[in-house]
Amino acid sequence: MKKAKLISIILVFCILIGGASLWLFAKEDGEISVWERRKLQQFPVLKWESVMDGKFMKEFVSYLSDQFPLRDELRRLKAQVLFNLYQQKDNGGIYIQDGSASKIDAVINSGSVDHFTSRIGYLYDTYLKDTDCRVYYSIIPDKNYFLAEKGGYPHLDYDELYRLLSERLSYMSEIEIKHLLSAEDYYTTDTHWRQEKITDVANEIRKAMGLSEVTDFTEKTMGDFYGVYYGQSALPLPPDTLTYLTNDELEGCTVKNFENGSESKVYNEEKYTGLDPYDVYLSGAVSMLEITNPMGEKGKELVVFRDSFGSSLVPLLLSSYSKVTLVDTRYISPDMISQFMSFGKQDVLFIYSTLLVNSSSTLK
Amino acid sequence: MVFSSIEFLYVFLPVTLLCYLIAPRKAKNVVLLFFSLLFYWWGEPKYTILMLFTITFCYAAGRLIENKKGTRAGKAMLTVSVAVPLGLLAVFKYADFFIGTANSLTGADIPLLKLALPIGISFYTFQALSYVVDVYRGDTPAQRSWINLATYVVLFPQLIAGPIVRYTTVAEDLSTRSHSMENVALGIRRFVYGLGKKVLIANLLGSLCTAYRESGDPSVLFSWMYAISFSLQIYFDFSAYSDMAIGIGKILGFRFLENFNYPYISKSITEFWRRWHISLGSWFRDYVYIPLGGNRVKPLRQIFNILVVWCLTGFWHGAGWTFMSWGLYFGVLLIIEKLFLRKYLEKAPSFLQHFYVVFIVIISFVLFNADTFTMAFSDLKAMFGAAGLPLYSADTLYNLRSYGVLLIMAFIGATPLVKNIGKKIEGTKISTVLEPVSVAVILIICTAYLVDGSFNPFLYFRF
Structure with a gap:
């Protein structure tokens, strides 16, 4: 494999994964999503009971998803891929007809x-x-x-x-x-x-x-x-x-x-x-x-x-x-x-x- | 935690890789062990103890077996060291199945244990068993370091969905493995392509299967679409996990064996099982079929051996009669092929051989994915027009239009076509640009799907 390709693959991966994770934790958390009309999950409280019963993990997963950088843009990208690449007719049941x-x-x-x-x-x-x-x-x-x-x-x-x-x-x-x-x-x-x-x-x-x-x-x-x-x-x-x-x-x-x-x-x-x-x-x-x-x-x-x-x-x-x-x-x-x-x-x-x-x- | 999740991709993986990278060579296994335990503990806090017990037990057993090699005590130790992990597997995975069966046969009312199935128990139990058996056979020396053995058993890339990595495969890598830029890049590429297979193909096929189950407007065509989609979903899902595991293994310096090799291009069921979940097939071959006598016995005994192995193979996939029947279904077909069908198949046109395999496999996965025989027969009746359903319906046509492109992509992806094109352009300028770009594009699109909370099932909760 060419060295340039190897370096490019590693760089792309490190920039995307590393960059997004740094951004995720460095940015200020949002409180509401205007688009989705709901409150966004905040960082969960860490307690022994909530860890042992899995509640902390569940809320942490929601937190990451809700607070992910460029969340709205990524959701829009997903919709574009779904409608234009896969030619799917609906996105989670939502479809567009006559605009x-x-x-x-x-x-x-x-x-x-x-x-x-x-x-x-x-x-x-x-x-x-x-x-x-x-x-x-x-x-x-x-x-x-x-x-x-x-x-x-x-x-x-x-x-x-x-x-x-x-x-x-x-x-x-x-x-x-x-x-x-x-x-x-x-x-x-x-x-x-x-x-x-x-x-x-x-x-x-x-x-x-x-x-x-x-x-x-x-x-x-x-x-x-x-x-x-x-x-x-x-x-x-x-x-x-x-x-x-x-x-x-x-x-x-x-x-x-x-x-x-x-x-x-x-x-x-x-x-x-x-x-x-x-x-x-x-x-x-x-x-x-x-x-x-x-x-x-x-x-x-x-x-x-x-x-x-x-x-x-x-x-x-x-x-x-x-x-x-x-x-x-x-x-x-x-x-x-x-x-x-x-x-x-x-x-x-x-x-x-x-x-x-x-x-x-x-x-x- | 699953690989196709935001928490894995953007928290666990970067932190683990960073710590692994900066850790001194001697501490790398400690880092891997710590993060692997964290990976498991995240999903199964209570059952982490169970896994640590299995590891410690097998570690001690391995040392004792080696010390008592060739003696009765050694043999007894092997028996115990096989029985204990299998006993734990039996209690946590199969107890309710046996109790339920006993209740229905005898009319008894023994209460079910209702224990939650520890994730990955079938995988790590089989890995632990392969270790003690290999030590007993003298195929490998017992591991002196508890940390190295524990790292092998809990190594997070293959912990919850395989492949079943034999101890002998990674014994050398556990103590002296090399890291190179090429392996890291190849590992990343393999991981990201696997992620794409899981998120951008398998999960979407899963949505089609769900649409079938929820449809109020079923039809014969829709039931075939479901059966084909599930057969493709399970292939893409399972092989994607193996790709991701092999990829991460490569980044960390481990060399895992291939687990899938385009099974849907097979021309016989025998060939299919040489290409499907290879690590499981070879495990049963080496640790059950051959010890039972394998091929070197009388024909009737050989048939019995094959049936035992396939009954166990089915049972390994889930504690239920449908899974056992699924295994036996393949066992019987393999016997038929072995006895007489293979010679006729070989003479048949190529397309007919492929059609035969695909048809048999699709039917098998209808059984595999059904919770009960009633459900399986209901699906099969629908497929063969015996359920009084129309040939097609409005909902069927809608889903065909909505998932048509995906199905075509999945059909192509199930063949080596894309891989062969990749091989042809390997080393060219196009490939130098295309591969990093494809890694970036797939990663971004997968992230978009995961952030949107799209359908992301974990199919191995029963394994």
């Missing part, structure tokens, strides 16, 4: 569907059955509904899923909305729908609940938005733009957070710079919120049982109601709801995405 990232969800999880319908049934039986409430439900198709089949990706049998739900939730009025949606109505880098694209959906729901259409909104653009799939796909997708719709009525509303008693506006612009800018809408994931609308019709109330898709939809439903209560039973036990409110003759809407229906273990 939009989505996550493969191919099999109806019947256990999850059972759990979902049973939890909804429990809420209905406990709080709504013997009241004068008008109860509706609507299921939001996730992005795969529009993208997967077109790109040849595995996907749910949506017809079957909707049939199952229709059969099991027949005691409520269904508001069908999927025909009003298309892939363009969702962020390209995130799971959620874009508020500025769903006014027709909101009006369809309002119509079904006997309300008039609302169209007089002003668009307020917050700026670039890198959604959850941006980090997961690790691909250089162009950012979305985060926009919200507002008007005088919405500006006059106050939102009470039952978890900490704080009050805020419908759109919490401070959240834009947080880990998930989508939290701008109603401040993100909260178990129970109460929106008071001074311009609403006195005594007219709406209760919305929802997942995160509801955060951007509910502001478009607010008009006419003096009070809207949002409940997310992923974060509060259904049995505790009665401590905060009672049901009489409100409009009640259950609105969930197919993502949650097919992965409902978090629903209490």
Whole structure:
């Protein structure tokens, strides 16, 4: 073997391995990954028990991976190799179709569907059955509904899923909305729908609940938005733009957070710079919120049982109601709801995405 | 700790190599022993004691056997020194299998021990056994230094996934080994190429196998894709570990023997086993088959010997009836080849011989990778259209599109084509540039995959 080659191989190895390990321990540890929207593992505490039961080793391994130099760039490189060299169609289930990232969800999880319908049934039986409430439900198709089949990706049998739900939730009025949606109505880098694209959906729901259409909104653009799939796909997708719709009525509303008693506006612009800018809408994931609308019709109330898709939809439903209560039973036990409110003759809407229906273990 | 991990590549390996480099010649084995124990302790803190016991026991046994050579006491000492490590292996690896079998045969309700299997116990036990037997046979003198013997048994490159290095192979290297720039460079190249095989081929094939197991849309084609992928995955995974072990060994000045030699190009099962996990095959040949009489016995006895060896070979891979059956499956095929099939095979067209080997091996790995016979039969039924599955499905086509390039790369990589091209350009200017570049590129891409927490299974937890 030529001497130059021998030296080159040894040098390459020493520079890469030695350089990266020195860098790894010399650099300051990061605390959060903006891309992956999570806290990064810090150097674990060294204790005899944690060493003997292997906890220290596990955390140390996570620490090295999380704090590795150029971690984001390496993740991006991996995604490029995977898509361009191997021609693989997805990276950990995330695929790109028509410039939009989505996550493969191919099999109806019947256990999850059972759990979902049973939890909804429990809420209905406990709080709504013997009241004068008008109860509706609507299921939001996730992005795969529009993208997967077109790109040849595995996907749910949506017809079957909707049939199952229709059969099991027949005691409520269904508001069908999927025909009003298309892939363009969702962020390209995130799971959620874009508020500025769903006014027709909101009006369809309002119509079904006997309300008039609302169209007089002003668009307020917050700026670039890198959604959850941006980090997961690790691909250089162009950012979305985060926009919200507002008007005088919405500006006059106050939102009470039952978890900490704080009050805020419908759109919490401070959240834009947080880990998930989508939290701008109603401040993100909260178990129970109460929106008071001074311009609403006195005594007219709406209760919305929802997942995160509801955060951007509910502001478009607010008009006419003096009070809207949002409940997310992923974060509060259904049995505790009665401590905060009672049901009489409100409009009640259950609105969930197919993502949650097919992965409902978090629903209490 | 596994080689294909950030903690090994960027913490353990550089620190170990640095300490080894600066240590004086006499202290190099102490450094290796310390870091090898640390390597094992990292994954198995509690069982490090067990391994140290095995080493110390075999060290003492070796010395005693040598002192009592040719006497009854020497023979008795050999028996004990074989029985104790095997006994430990039996307790930790096979006890629950035997208890479970006894319970199901007799209806008894003996509680299972539920002991965790110490990683690498099958490898280091076999290494320790080879030492005491070789000392008894007079093939090698007993090791005077406990540190040298311990270094041999726990040497981290081959500790948890082989190859099974015989004491006689490295006896000389343990005391006087030389280090050269050429060996270091060749070792690095071998290690990095092995790392690439593991992270960039075997792990991805593993993802395809997982996709099959998790698919809600199976088909005949998908089950064949799974069987082929697993057969390739286990080859790339296992041979990659051997490459990495041989590579690190070379950097440290040890000369380990080859463990895989492109088994999928074989034209008979006999040839396949001369190319697959060579260190295990030769271990069973030298320490079980030949002592049983080998070929120098009557045909019926020879058949019995072959079946015993292959039953044990299967059992070595895991404590389960499926593993034993996998071994017997090969034993029976080897007997059939030996008795009459080989002469017909030799006359058959080359492609037919290859097809025969690949088909037999693929079927065998379906059995090998199944937890139960029911699972194995279910997979086989799916493959042969007896499970009522469609010929293909949307999920199958998706995975075929998604993993097609990988499968082609794996098919090519399982042949000596790339190696032969490398040999042809060896010594040219292209090679002078290409090899360091390929080492850098593979290392960076592997790091990218490992940092991203990609699928990185350890297949030898049952060995």
